[in-house]
Amino acid sequence: MRADARKNRDHVLAVAGAAVAEHGVDVSLRDIARRADVGLATLLRHFPTREALLEALLHTSFEELTAKADALETSASPEDALVSWLRDCVGWTTEYRGVTVLMAAAIEDTESALHASCVTLRAAGARLLTRAQAVDAARGDIDGTDLFALIAALAWLGDQPSLASRAGHLFDVVAGAILTGAAAGSAVDGGATEGSP
Incomplete structure (x- = not known):
């Protein structure tokens, strides 16, 4: 070029x-x-296309979140890595209102310009989830697709003016529900303040 x-x-x-x-x-x-x-x-x-523009716009962020997952796999406990990455993903998705709707659709649409990036991002989260599940720090009845859906749900909350002030608290509730036992309290405590993911 x-x-x-x-x-x-x-x-x-x-x-x-x-x-x-x-x-x-x-x-x-x-x-x-x-x-x-x-x-x-x-x-x-x-x-x-709109998706081609968004893919170009979001590509660096997708790469950064994937790299962050890779780094957290070796630098943090399984539960801390999962919650930290989840918090970063939710925080990022709230920067661009509506992006999670496109991402959820792109996962299923192999023709979408966003498909490959979304699949890679979901796989990165799934690896962190599997790692936490392997040490019984995360519940075993969810998978990477569920985690991706929870990111979308939490981002949607942040997009709603009437609920945005509750987003941080609800992030902690959801993260606590993903984790098990002592891991739930230790990884979620001291995370986001209310109103920020």
């Missing part, structure tokens, strides 16, 4: 990131193009 084309693409992504953070994933592509001071055709040349 030519330097000027890359600069234009990066500019569109920066503008799109701000627009999605402000208005959610359903923000108009035409509005993003207008804000970026480019024509809609130019935006569509770089990103032919």
Whole structure:
């Protein structure tokens, strides 16, 4: 890609990131193009679909969350690793209102531009969950798909103005329900303050 084309693409992504953070994933592509001071055709040349734009926008975050899971596997207890990663995922998804709806759909849609990233992210969480289950620190009747669904549910809470102040407390409730015995109290205590995941 030519330097000027890359600069234009990066500019569109920066503008799109701000627009999605402000208005959610359903923000108009035409509005993003207008804000970026480019024509809609130019935006569509770089990103032919909304999902392609979102995948490019979110790709770095997906990679960072996957790398964080890898690092936590060797640097933290199974229960602390799981809760820390879960907290980071929920916190990230609340930055972009509505992204969890797209992610949940992309898991099942192999044609989605978000499919591969979402599958990789779900697998990273599943590894942390399996590791905690192996030492009886997490309940054994849930799997990576359930964990992915819980992230979506907790992110949805954070998207609701009337419930956002309860999001931190409800995160602790859910995390405590995933973990078992002493692990539940030790990993959840001292985590988020009320209102933040």
